[in-house]
Amino acid sequence: MARIVGIDLGTTNSLVAYTDAQTGQPKCIPGPYGSTLCPSIVSLDPDGCVIVGEPARRRLLTQPERTIYSVKRLMGRGPADIQDELKLFPFRIDPSSKNVIRVRLGEKVFTPPEISAFILRELKNWAEAYFGETVDRVVITVPAYFNDAQRQATKDAGRIVGLEVLRLVNEPTAAALAYGLHEKQRGRVAVYDLGGGTFDISVLKLISTSDGDIYQVLSTNGDTHLGGDDIDNLLQSFIHELVLQHDEIDFSPHGELAQELRKALITVKHQLSESETATLRFSLPNGTVFVHEFTRGALEALIHPVVDRTVGPVKQALADARLKPADIEEVVLVGGATRTPLVRRTVQEFFGRKPHTELNPDEVVALGAAVQANILDRGVKRVLLLDVTPLSLGIETYGGAVAKIIPRNSTIPASAQELYTTGVDNQTGIDIHVLQGERELAKDCRSLARFNLRVPPAPAGLPRIEVKFLIDANGILQVAAKDLRTGDQHSIEVQPSYGINDSEIERMLEESIEYAEQDFAERQVIEARTEAESILTATAKALASPQAAGLSAEERAGIDASVAALKESVAGKDYKLIRKRIDELNRATEHLAELLMNSAVSTALEGRKLAEV
Amino acid sequence: MSTASTSTNPPLVCWNCHERTVGTHFCPSCGKLLQSPQAVDYFALFEMPRKLWIEMSGLEQRFLQLSWKLHPDNFVNASEQERELSLKRSSELNDAYRTLRDPVARVEYLLGIEGTRKEGEHKQQAPPELLEEVFELNESLDELREAKASGGDLAALKSRLESAEKHFQEKLGEVDAQLQSAAKEWDAALEGDAATRKKTMARLNDLLNRRSYIRNLVTNVQKELL
Numbered sequence: 001m002a003r004i005v006g007i008d009l010g011t012t013n014s015l016v017a018y019t020d021a022q023t024g025q026p027k028c029i030p031g032p033y034g035s036t037l038c039p040s041i042v043s044l045d046p047d048g049c050v051i052v053g054e055p056a057r058r059r060l061l062t063q064p065e066r067t068i069y070s071v072k073r074l075m076g077r078g079p080a081d082i083q084d085e086l087k088l089f090p091f092r093i094d095p096s097s098k099n100v101i102r103v104r105l106g107e108k109v110f111t112p113p114e115i116s117a118f119i120l121r122e123l124k125n126w127a128e129a130y131f132g133e134t135v136d137r138v139v140i141t142v143p144a145y146f147n148d149a150q151r152q153a154t155k156d157a158g159r160i161v162g163l164e165v166l167r168l169v170n171e172p173t174a175a176a177l178a179y180g181l182h183e184k185q186r187g188r189v190a191v192y193d194l195g196g197g198t199f200d201i202s203v204l205k206l207i208s209t210s211d212g213d214i215y216q217v218l219s220t221n222g223d224t225h226l227g228g229d230d231i232d233n234l235l236q237s238f239i240h241e242l243v244l245q246h247d248e249i250d251f252s253p254h255g256e257l258a259q260e261l262r263k264a265l266i267t268v269k270h271q272l273s274e275s276e277t278a279t280l281r282f283s284l285p286n287g288t289v290f291v292h293e294f295t296r297g298a299l300e301a302l303i304h305p306v307v308d309r310t311v312g313p314v315k316q317a318l319a320d321a322r323l324k325p326a327d328i329e330e331v332v333l334v335g336g337a338t339r340t341p342l343v344r345r346t347v348q349e350f351f352g353r354k355p356h357t358e359l360n361p362d363e364v365v366a367l368g369a370a371v372q373a374n375i376l377d378r379g380v381k382r383v384l385l386l387d388v389t390p391l392s393l394g395i396e397t398y399g400g401a402v403a404k405i406i407p408r409n410s411t412i413p414a415s416a417q418e419l420y421t422t423g424v425d426n427q428t429g430i431d432i433h434v435l436q437g438e439r440e441l442a443k444d445c446r447s448l449a450r451f452n453l454r455v456p457p458a459p460a461g462l463p464r465i466e467v468k469f470l471i472d473a474n475g476i477l478q479v480a481a482k483d484l485r486t487g488d489q490h491s492i493e494v495q496p497s498y499g500i501n502d503s504e505i506e507r508m509l510e511e512s513i514e515y516a517e518q519d520f521a522e523r524q525v526i527e528a529r530t531e532a533e534s535i536l537t538a539t540a541k542a543l544a545s546p547q548a549a550g551l552s553a554e555e556r557a558g559i560d561a562s563v564a565a566l567k568e569s570v571a572g573k574d575y576k577l578i579r580k581r582i583d584e585l586n587r588a589t590e591h592l593a594e595l596l597m598n599s600a601v602s603t604a605l606e607g608r609k610l611a612e613v
Numbered sequence: 614m615s616t617a618s619t620s621t622n623p624p625l626v627c628w629n630c631h632e633r634t635v636g637t638h639f640c641p642s643c644g645k646l647l648q649s650p651q652a653v654d655y656f657a658l659f660e661m662p663r664k665l666w667i668e669m670s671g672l673e674q675r676f677l678q679l680s681w682k683l684h685p686d687n688f689v690n691a692s693e694q695e696r697e698l699s700l701k702r703s704s705e706l707n708d709a710y711r712t713l714r715d716p717v718a719r720v721e722y723l724l725g726i727e728g729t730r731k732e733g734e735h736k737q738q739a740p741p742e743l744l745e746e747v748f749e750l751n752e753s754l755d756e757l758r759e760a761k762a763s764g765g766d767l768a769a770l771k772s773r774l775e776s777a778e779k780h781f782q783e784k785l786g787e788v789d790a791q792l793q794s795a796a797k798e799w800d801a802a803l804e805g806d807a808a809t810r811k812k813t814m815a816r817l818n819d820l821l822n823r824r825s826y827i828r829n830l831v832t833n834v835q836k837e838l839l
Contacts, residue, residue, distance in 0.1 A: 166689060211681045376689045384681060410711055413685065413704035470704055473685045 002136040004166070004377040005029075005127050006174075006369025009116060009140055009154065011072040011227060012196030012336065013037040015363060016123040017370035018131075026178065026370035028363050031126045037362060038126070040196075042118045043067035044105040045526060052122035055527045060259045062533040064090060066106040070229055073197050074101050074112040075157075076150030085225075088233045090258070114508055116157035124161065137164045139373040141365050143198040144170035145222030145313075145390045147436050148448050148477050155474065160508045166376050168474040171195070172202035173387050174368025175334040176215055178359060180206055187329035188218075190317075192347050192355070193365075194310060195335035197227040201314045203321040203328070212382040219320035219409045220390045221313035228337035231303045235265045238302060239280070243290055256537075257285065272296045273339050283596070287545035300342045307346050314350060320409050331355040336362050386411050389471050396433035396442040405469060408438065415470040419484075426457040432467065434477065453481055454490070465490075528578035532570050535582055539563060539589055547595040555591055562588040625650065628694075638682060638702070646683070646698050654726060655709035663723060664803060665796035667713060676710045717824065720792060720817055723799075729814045730821075740823050743784075750777050750830065757837055771838060778834045781827055788824045795820060 006026070008015045015036055017028045028036035033054050043056040044066050051059065059067045073085055079097045086093065092104040102109040120138070127135045142154050151168055158165035172191035179189075186206050193200040200222040207214045239261060264282050271278035272294060280292045318325065331347060333355045338344065347355050359367070375383055388409045394402035395418065405416035420430050429452040437445030455463045464484040471477055481490040539559065542548060551559070566581040627634050630643035637660060640647055656663045659675050681687075683706050688699040712718045724730035757770045795816050802809045 167686075207677065209677055209681075211678070214677055214680070216677075376686060384684060384686060386680060386684075407711075411707040413700055414707050414711070415701075415704040416708070470700070472700060473703075 002134045003127065003131050004137040004139070004373045005123075005135055006139045006169075006366055006371070006373040007120060007123055007141070008171070008174075008366035008369055009072065009119060009142075009157070010040055010196060010365075011070050011198060011229065012040060013362060014040050014119050014123055015366035016127050017363070017366040018127065019370045019374035024374075026367040026374075028366055029127050029130045031122075032129075036366075038119065038122060039069070040072065040119055041067060041069045042071070042105070042115050044108060046106065049522065049526065050118050051526055052118050055530055058530045058534060061256050061263070062530060062537060063106075064256055064259055065092065065104075068103060068105060068115060070197055071103070071112050071115045073225065073229075074103065075116065076112075076147065076153035077101060089229075111508075113153045113156040114160055116154070117160035117508070120157055120163060121161045124163065135163070137166050137373075137377070139167050139169055139369045139376065140165055141171045141174045141369045142168050142475075143193075143195075143222060143224055144172050144200040144202050144217075144220040144387075145198070145224050146475070147224075147391055147446050148475070149446070150224065151475050155476065156505055159505050165474075167372060168476075169369055169372050169385070170200070170202065170217070170220065170387055170475075171198075171365045172200045172220070172334060173204070173215065173217055173385055174366075174372065175332060175364045176202070176204050176206070176368070177371050177383070177385065178364045178368035179332050179356060180213065180215060188323065188327055189330045189332060190314075190328045190351065191332045191334060192310070192314070192338065193222075193334040194337040194343060195227050196337070197225065197229045199223045199226040199310050199313065201310070201317045203317050203323065212384065214384045214386060216386045216411075217388045218323075219317045220388055221317040221320070222390070223309065223313060226306070226309055227335070230306045231269065231337065231340070232262060232266060234302055234306060235269065235299075236262055239265065239282075239290075239292065242292065243284065246290075268294055269299070269340075272299050273341060283541075285541075287547065289596075296341065303340070303342065307340075307342050310343075311346070311350065325351045328353075333357050334361050334364055387473075387475070388412060389414060389475055391436045391446070392438055393448075393469060393471065393477065394435045394437070394442075394445065395469075396435060400442045402435055402437075402440055402442050402445055406471060410471075412471050412475060413473055415468060418467050418469070420453060420463075420465045420467060422455055422458070422460050422463050425460050427455060427460065428457060429454050430465070434469065434479070448477060449479070451479070456483075524575040525573050525578070528575040528582070529570050532566055532578055532582055535585055536563065536566065539585065539592075542589070542592050542596055545596065547598075548592065550595045551592060555588075558588045559585070559592065638679065646688075646695055646702060648698060649702055649705055652726075653705050653709075655713055655722060658706065658709045659713070662803070663727075664800045665716075665720060665723060666800050667719070669714065672710070672714060676706070679706050716789075716796075717792070717821070720796060721821055724814060724818055724821070727814060729811075729818060731818055740826065743827075746777075746780070747830065750774075750781075750834070753777060754834070754837055774834055774838055778831060778838065781831050781834070785824065785827050785831060788820055788827060792817070792820045792824065 003018065005016050005018045015028050015038065017026050019026050030036050031038055031053065035054075038053040039057045041053065041056040041060065043051040043059040043063060045051055046066075056067055060069065068091065070089060073089065074082060074091065078099055079093065079101055082091070082093070082101065085091065094102040094104045094109045096102050096109065100111050102111055103115065124135050138158060140154055140158060142151055146154070154168060155165050172193045175193060176189055176191050186208060189204045189206060191200070191202045191204065193202075200220065202220040203218045205216045205218055207216060236258070261282055264280055268278045268280045276296050278294050280290070280294060282290045284290050328351055331351045331353060333344065333347065338357070338361050344355065344357075371383070372385065389406065389412050390408060392404045392408045393406040393416070394404045397403045405418060406414050420432075422430065431450065431452055433442065433450045434448045435442055435445035436448050439445050453465060453467065455465060466482045466484055468480045468482070469477065470480070482488070483490065543559070562581070562585040566578070566585050569577045569581045625634055625647060626632070627640040627643060627645065628648055629645040630640060632640065632642040634640050634642065634647065637657070638647060639645065659672065661667070680703070683699060683703040685696065685699045685703060688696045691699070712722045721730060753770060753773050757767065757774060759765070760767055760770055795813060799810070799813045799817065802813050
């Protein structure tokens, strides 16, 4: 019997979890590198192999033009939507992008759902290796504030890898489920979920009934483009400015320099969650090392605006639930960015109570997805989730105004009917434009779909067509029409404004098979090659720096020989040999590393590897 | 429906066992989820009389009970037909709960199914006794817009509008109170004669129109004050 799993498809990391049949407890599945976190990074090897996760992360430095991170930011969006993102993220958008964005990785282009599909396939492989059985069905989590197009794109990603997506579950709801099971919580709960790229706040009521426990979402709000990424961007532009002033070096978001800096800054950011000070050390192309001392206070002053942006949605969610902060009995923190002390303080001050952080904020969403997967699979009727639609659904009326037909925070599934007729004799169609959002004008809302309702010729006003708009349990819109005079049902082909159609998905499903999955040995080769590339790059850079003059001729010759030997081994497929040559080059460059370190800081750190300097 | 007895659906034929059934949600013969009736009646769905006073905790409990039974989660492994039915029926349940728990939407819905809801013929027309105040309000709004455009002093205009907003909020409160008492009249007249019921419905309808007019005023003022 094929297995079912829950997947948290995150902006920064993705995870896969299942529910243990014996204990009934959810558990995250570790990947081949021991961690349960799979970095949401995808790289396309020149030989056509797709690399996902940890090895792809290293290639951000060595092959940035073939590697992509934070693709979730692009899901369900059109080219016009993402101009701001392009200033900050190294997305290579292909000019062929029309309704759907196409991203370039090396010589190929992919849609965001295809790239997400590679991540899903990787996690599916993790789970199948763990169980020794196939996995064919999945529950995937999405930010609660995702709109219809973003949800549809996520579901498409599942279809592209041939997974049946049984349900999309909102991330904060999933987290509440995991916590509820863990803590046996009851009452009104607020879930504050600040992830890598998205922010959600959900207010829930946990109710015990004779049938079982109900998790009723009362309201939700958020920002699908607010998260830890934005903190990193702020830090990055802050350092860019400093470097620009001192050393006149410009960073574009593309290229390895920006990626190296980003990596170093993320480390500093994490250190500052634990300690009061941290030092950024960063080699510049001109051979100097840029050093900056951060204090936690300085970091907080810098990132304050990002954290403050979460407060508006929190207030709105409470107002929509008709509650005050004091009415909330428990607050739960979810998402890696909630490890930031400033975030914790902000939440604690707002609600006047200490938030729950007992469960790993990186894992809790995936655990909740696994619980829901188990409920759906086995018909465990002890728990029921009643979620809501985050955005109002409307239709365009005269003058570009929007008539709201399903208000935000309606429990889903939800529906609304509208009656249409014709204005002139023998009119053959009626244009319908469906939108999502809270604004009053169509141009300020999100266009979901436009379609033409076909009407049989008749005198004006005689046709009576009822159009039913239904938001299903995944938060995805379905439309059906009924001719009230004849009783005929019309199925309506709704072409989403930003999305891929069914035939494209079929094609992608076939193509995805072409992008070979690597077996274990191949993975090892790619891993070793990636590491080799990064040490070769670092060596070349170090040799070009002024400090390299401190090497003896003998040392220099030794390095050159080791470089040549490593390059030769990289051409082959013997990963053990590549590893051996990497070690040799590391030994040959020990003195060079010291020379570089000496010029940077007065204390020499012996035995450091060149790639770490 | 002229008595206070529970609002019920006409009998259906079960799509599965073809028995005629008077069940509301599940077929008493074969236990399958039933199709929804041609015209869904939210009161019938909750097996309640068409009364405007509803005990909220009872409504919520009934909603949660029915959610357990109708939610698509329960039909993941069922046939496609049943999955579709569950989606339809649970969306109707949620629509019904959303409508009935809101006192204003509830009146509007009731008048709709009784066939007596008539929106104001001239929606933009002010109720006569409010005419003067509305005129003043619109003048203040215009002045504020002009002042905003020309960079004039806003403080005085804003405070005038704020007190106007408060005034119309109070009016809204009055209409809500009137709606409530008219709703009680409706519940009392449920067993009574047709003429009284008709009169009550007309009054409810007028109050709804009046409420929606004032509600729009308040929203417009709030928008300008932001």
